[in-house]
Amino acid sequence: MASKAAAMAAVWSENILQLLKRMNNFYSTGSSSAKYLRFEIAGEQVGWIPTKVASMLSSYPEWFSPPHQGAVSLNPSLDSYERRTEAVDAFLQTLRRESSLSCLRGWRDEKYSVMPKFSDAPLMCMERAATSLFGVKRYGVHINGYTVNESGEVSMWLARRSPTKQTYPGLLDNLAAGGLAAGVGIKETVVKECQEEACIPAALAEMARPVGTVSYTYEDEEGVFPEIQFVFDLKLPPQFKPSVGDGEVQEFYFLPLDKVKELVATDDFKPNCAMVVLDFLIRHSFIDPDNEPLYQEFVAGLHQTV
Amino acid sequence: MASKAAAMAAVWSENILQLLKRMNNFYSTGSSSAKYLRFEIAGEQVGWIPTKVASMLSSYPEWFSPPHQGAVSLNPSLDSYERRTEAVDAFLQTLRRESSLSCLRGWRDEKYSVMPKFSDAPLMCMERAATSLFGVKRYGVHINGYTVNESGEVSMWLARRSPTKQTYPGLLDNLAAGGLAAGVGIKETVVKECQEEACIPAALAEMARPVGTVSYTYEDEEGVFPEIQFVFDLKLPPQFKPSVGDGEVQEFYFLPLDKVKELVATDDFKPNCAMVVLDFLIRHSFIDPDNEPLYQEFVAGLHQTV
Numbered sequence: 103m104a105s106k107a108a109a110m111a112a113v114w115s116e117n118i119l120q121l122l123k124r125m126n127n128f129y130s131t132g133s134s135s136a137k138y139l140r141f142e143i144a145g146e147q148v149g150w151i152p153t154k155v156a157s158m159l160s161s162y163p164e165w166f167s168p169p170h171q172g173a174v175s176l177n178p179s180l181d182s183y184e185r186r187t188e189a190v191d192a193f194l195q196t197l198r199r200e201s202s203l204s205c206l207r208g209w210r211d212e213k214y215s216v217m218p219k220f221s222d223a224p225l226m227c228m229e230r231a232a233t234s235l236f237g238v239k240r241y242g243v244h245i246n247g248y249t250v251n252e253s254g255e256v257s258m259w260l261a262r263r264s265p266t267k268q269t270y271p272g273l274l275d276n277l278a279a280g281g282l283a284a285g286v287g288i289k290e291t292v293v294k295e296c297q298e299e300a301c302i303p304a305a306l307a308e309m310a311r312p313v314g315t316v317s318y319t320y321e322d323e324e325g326v327f328p329e330i331q332f333v334f335d336l337k338l339p340p341q342f343k344p345s346v347g348d349g350e351v352q353e354f355y356f357l358p359l360d361k362v363k364e365l366v367a368t369d370d371f372k373p374n375c376a377m378v379v380l381d382f383l384i385r386h387s388f389i390d391p392d393n394e395p396l397y398q399e400f401v402a403g404l405h406q407t408v
Numbered sequence: 409m410a411s412k413a414a415a416m417a418a419v420w421s422e423n424i425l426q427l428l429k430r431m432n433n434f435y436s437t438g439s440s441s442a443k444y445l446r447f448e449i450a451g452e453q454v455g456w457i458p459t460k461v462a463s464m465l466s467s468y469p470e471w472f473s474p475p476h477q478g479a480v481s482l483n484p485s486l487d488s489y490e491r492r493t494e495a496v497d498a499f500l501q502t503l504r505r506e507s508s509l510s511c512l513r514g515w516r517d518e519k520y521s522v523m524p525k526f527s528d529a530p531l532m533c534m535e536r537a538a539t540s541l542f543g544v545k546r547y548g549v550h551i552n553g554y555t556v557n558e559s560g561e562v563s564m565w566l567a568r569r570s571p572t573k574q575t576y577p578g579l580l581d582n583l584a585a586g587g588l589a590a591g592v593g594i595k596e597t598v599v600k601e602c603q604e605e606a607c608i609p610a611a612l613a614e615m616a617r618p619v620g621t622v623s624y625t626y627e628d629e630e631g632v633f634p635e636i637q638f639v640f641d642l643k644l645p646p647q648f649k650p651s652v653g654d655g656e657v658q659e660f661y662f663l664p665l666d667k668v669k670e671l672v673a674t675d676d677f678k679p680n681c682a683m684v685v686l687d688f689l690i691r692h693s694f695i696d697p698d699n700e701p702l703y704q705e706f707v708a709g710l711h712q713t714v
Contacts, residue, residue: 221701288697311693315707330704332697385691387617391594391638395527398636398713401621405711407704 115396117367118380122403125373128319128326129406138326140173141236143186143225146218147173150237150326158201165193176226186226187213194232205234205324208268214240215284220330227284237326240281243291244378245310245334247277247300247344248359256359256386258379259344261299261351263372273372274365275351276379277336277344278302288312288332296336299351300344310334313385316377316404328408333378359388377404421702423673424686428709431679434625434632435712444632446479447542449492449531452524453479456543456632464507471499482532492532493519500538511540511630514574520546521590526636533590543632546587549597550684551616551640553583553606553650554665562665562692564685565650567605567657569678579678580671581657582685583642583650584608594618594638602642605657606650616640619691622683622710634714639684665694683710 123130139156141149156174159166167175180186198206208231215224216238233240247259261275280295282288296307313335319328344354363383366376381404383389391397445462447455457465462480465472473481486492504512514537521530522544539546553565567581586601588594602613619641625634650660669689672682687710689695697703
């Protein structure tokens with residue numbers, strides 16, 4: 103029996119390692135210079151453009167300078183936040199009419215700030231659905247909702263995503279999560295998403311505590327996705343129950359942490375949400391470095407940046 | 409007053425950023441190929457050897473193959489853990505007699521395991537003082553000792569290192585910390601260091617909880633230092649007081665977390681211990697991402713790996 107448990111633990115660890123490798127596959131392929139050009143605004147890199155997107159952009163010299171030394175630049179005549187934002191928006195509207203790019207079918211009317219680093223002033227903002235064309239960094243919030251009972255046992259609330267979501271339909275998700283729209287605060291986004299997705303009253307959502315970030319960069323056939331999630335822990339009263347709000351979620355589950363730990367290594371979980379739970383498991387001592395040889399690799403895999 | 413507080417906060421943030429840059433300066437210099445050769449054992453990289461050390465090693469062909477394609481290899485005839493360990497030990501004893509390498513003056517009679525990754529089987533073990541010659545990864549444990557009073561206020565125990573320590577004499581340190589010697593467990597090391605350095609009874613030290621790792625790589629005139637610290641939080645009863653044990657510490661301080669936060673950005677702190685406290689401040693929500701533009705850069709800077 104002991105060896106069966108050890109074998110299962112090894113499978114769990116290997117599945118987690120594969121998850122982290124997949125979510126950080128941009129680093130391992132070593133393909134960045136061959137497959138992507140840097141996207142630059144005012145001389146600063148803010149993203150990665152797939153070569154096929156770059157060749158398409160060269161048909162629009164009003165907006166984009168031709169590829170030069172591995173970079174595509176936004177036309178330097180667009181020299182302010184407002185000018186860049188308006189011009190790129192006009193370009194994207196043109197593209198929606200003229201092309202069949204799948205990512206633009208998911209148009210959200212939600213703007214993301216574009217800047218080299220989070221601490222830099224935004225150089226423009228861009229429709230969320232278009233960020234994958236340019237490989238710009240996307241920021242969001244994820245909330246771990248958990249309770250501790252009188253015996254000290256920890257349980258966690260998980261959401262099952264609606265079957266009609268554009269991305270990852272039907273998969274397990276954190277209690278609440280959402281992208282950081284331009285001009286909206288981090289805690290403000292936490293409270294908003296908790297209310298909208300899980301009907302958590304603002305006064306309770308305000309108790310969510312910032313506990314770090316999870317960051318990763320993956321690439322797929324659409325492009326490069328460098329993402330940074332601000333992670334919050336929200337300790338809920340045992341009697342509280344979230345309920346379905348805006349329809350992004352079909353159901354909430356309340357599960358003992360052992361069960362959550364099991365699920366996190368399966369394909370039933372939205373990958374970045376599984377990473378957020380893995381970070382919770384580590385911070386809350388549910389993974390023991392003496393019994394998990396990959397402990398340090400797990401921590402490292404949760405905090406990659408480009 | 410508000411602007412004075414903001415200016416002080418900005419200075420604090422900038423000092424933390426500089427600390428993280430200094431502790432990760434191996435990444436930023438881009439000098440790895442010019443200044444270092446890979447150190448390989450049985451075809452696997454386990455470290456970085458400064459070029460001047462590499463030229464010295466080429467005088468000892470019995471132990472080291474001549475530099476080839478950017479790498480120095482341990483002689484392949486040393487084909488087992490025991491043979492490598494014994495041979496390198498013999499080499500280092502020779503070196504202690506024949507050279508004046510400053511790092512070997514700090515000989516500790518403490519062996520560290522040498523392997524490409526923590527999850528790999530050790531290929532050999534090596535005297536701690538010599539690891540900097542070869543730039544092998546060093547692992548350790550750091551323990552944040554803290555209390556929470558009835559009002560929920562958090563205070564932390566800090567140690568002042570003995571003025572006679574070889575490294576960082578007289579600087580502030582975590583409650584306890586120590587390197588992971590070959591064959592000794594992680595929690596075992598925590599309990600040992602807590603007992604030896606701070607006279608914390610084993611039963612209390614056993615309560616320390618694993619909460620992640622802090623990792624970084626710096627270089628200085630001696631070589632490359634890739635380090636990974638397993639971090640533990642130990643919540644102490646308010647009445648408990650650590651006391652000086654084996655003489656590595658001259659004094660313990662019990663400080664409110666605001667004061668600790670202030671100190672962590674000063675040169676009075678041993679740099680890697682300051683990183684461990686910064687990680688504590690982030691995990692325990694004493695840094696607010698809405699008010700700290702460098703939040704994500706701080707998290708990333710605490711988790712660099714090579």
